Amino acid sequence: MKGLTGYRAYRAHARAAALSALAYRGSFLLALGGVAFQLIALLAVWRVLLGNGDAGSIGGFDWPHMRSYLLVAFATGALVGGFVDFRMSHRIRSGLVSLDLVKPVDYQRARLWECIGGVWIEAVVIVAVAGLAVLFTGPPQLPAAPEFGLFAVSMVALVPLKFVVSYLTTLACFWTENFVGVLWARQALTGLLSGALVPLAFFPGWLATAAQWSPFAGLTSTPALIFIGQATGRHALLLVAAQLGWLTLLWFAARALFDRALRRLTVHGG
């Protein structure tokens, strides 16, 4: 019984977030803008480096592959974007969280559903950008069926994974006034270690391996590598398994941290 009524409450959260994304579309699109400009810059640079498709290859990547990689990176960057960080942290900093805590819904799950609610607008932008890319450069080479399935799973798992990373960051608001500093630190680290800036293969061996099996890989590298066919078969399966494993681990770590944060809240006051 609790599960059923709970589900409706969470769906309401999702719907509210979906509508608010429309109302705040200016700020929303702005968060996407950052990812978009990064895409443009990286596309420009790699196009020059990989000689515009003339059989050049660096680090195991040629231009068509790098292009696809960057597009997937854009998609993963756009999903659960910067707006989510600000919405969640704003709740805590403004004290609205006290209202949330009184509601008969699980705080973490409610935030997840809100995040899911906002995904539709991000998806629209991603489809638009992908459409443009296809228009200019022709359709990309899709991976074989089983790998494509893994890619889809990876992309779907990406949403809760990115959410929980964001969520963990916003919990810092309980300990410090300066959320922005924490956010920048996280964005910098995940940008680098997820392979969003540069494929993990470009790192020195030890770092590349560590990053590939870290939670960060699931944020960009894993789905991107599967899509362009650089990760196949057993390797791909292991990567997705790692992604899901980290998702589970971090989910429960977040719950534990939230409990501690609450205790601190009630001890220190508003």
Add this chain to the structure above:
Amino acid sequence: MALVEARELTKVFRRPDKDPGLRGAVKHLFTRRYTDKVAVDHVNLEIEAGEAVAYVGPNGAGKSTTVKLLSGILVPSSGEVRIDGLSPRKDRMAVAHRIGVLFGQRTQLWWDLPVSESLAVLRDIYGIDHGTYKRRLARFDEVLGLDEVLPVLGRKLSLGQRMRADLAAALLHAPPVVYLDEPTIGLDLAVKDRVREFFRTVRDEGTTVMLTSHDLGDIEGFCRRLVIIDSGRIIFDGDLEAVKDAFARERILNVETESVVPLERLRDALPGAAVEPGETPTQFAVRFDRFAMTAGQAVTALAPLTNLVDFHVDEPSIEDVIRRVYSGELELDAV
């Protein structure tokens, strides 16, 4: 030459006349329609040095707009403003030293600084020397109790504290002219009294004050002159005492009787007063001149007729004065 001069001062706000929503925005691109709102309509005003002027009017009459025009925050659509012979537009810096402004609804203090620091910053902006600054702060403490407010952060101030601090901020550089726009709004009685006493000190020191308020208590005993504005036009500009003598003598005794009494009998019992029916058959309003009759006498006169369940006495508000002037009942020294 008057210290503050407004000549044919007019301010028209032009707002685009858009239908709501996306459709309206697109339509507006093709057919531009505007509505003009005249907020201030050819206002002529002259305030001499040392005067304390009350500037009143109903909501939306143009009071705040006038104050903004007179302080250079808004540019007039036509007409002129002169402060000490200077134009706020052309000589903004010079005029800035000559005026002080307080907007009751908003603070000019910095949110993240303690009041003492905000005032120190203003001291440096206005170029006040330290000795004079200390002296003025001491004066503010004497009359407003400012010392207890000094260490508090801007964002943590209560309304009463904030108003006192903002008053200090407005008058820190001892400007010859001060505009006070709703300076007692939302204040409790204790703070109001303190603040009103402060106004009197300021006026007694020779500062020219223009006060905008809905509260008659702010104006009484402080302003000599009353200016009433309505729909952007000045409809009255004259002596406050004269108005009070003619109008503020009135009191209204609202009674609720135990049993229904015919109006005629009440009127017979209270000659020299005007009795009007109230909302229910047992409620009445008795209007009388307080110099001709007291409330007690009125109650005594009614006692033989019926028991009184409840009663209270109303004093006229400035809104009543305005309504009366507007409807033509008061005609003294009309503009």
Add this chain to the structure above:
Amino acid sequence: MTTLRLLRLYIRLLGAHMRSLLEYENDFWIMMAGTVLMQVVNVAFLAAIFAKVPAINGWSFWAVVAMFAMVAIAEGVGSLFFEGMWNLAWQINQADLDYMLVRPYPIVLQVSSMQIGINGLSNIVTGGIMLGAALTHIDAHWTPARVVLGIVVLLSAIVIKVAINLATNAASFWMQSPSPLFAFAVHQAGDLARFPLSVYPLALKATLGFALPFAFVSFFPVSYILGHGSAWVGLLTPLVAVYCVAVAAWVFKRGLRRYESSGS
């Protein structure tokens, strides 16, 4: 008011906020750490690329690091000394400029001094280190004249970034939004300027060179200092700086006039 007094008052206004900033020590270090980390990641990212590639369009690792450094330094100066202008949109929305119009100090300076972005300090320091390191790794023929011109060019680049910030934030006078969306968007576009201009298609090159002269914040100044490519264009940076400041001042003035005539 004399220029000296204007300047002294500005430092005074900035300084007033410094104390309130330093009150939260933990947050101070977190902010610093966050921004330093961002630059570290930038360098790591570049190192990863250049480990496999000798140059981008003739630009070596250290040359590109120098470009990233310039953007960081310019950004840092903007944050440290002029952060307040990012509040302009909110101030306009709340009609908080009214009191500023009554004070005897230029409104644009009152606005920009309202806040200090302490992250600016770490950006300046980290960017400075990056630039210094880059310079030691490049052979450039240094003469006293070149050094002086180099400094002038660098300072001009910083001025351009701040001017663009001001001009785009002043756009808030025409918009209803309580947050500086347009200025933010342009700011993000500025990140493109961290890479050599030649990698971009012509349309983008023209935009970054003329319409939003971010190219003069990093690319052309660094070109001049390193003696790369069309180095002479870098000498135009001071002129571009003057132009940008003029435009920014004009936009702000027009915006203020709009505020004064329409209230809010």
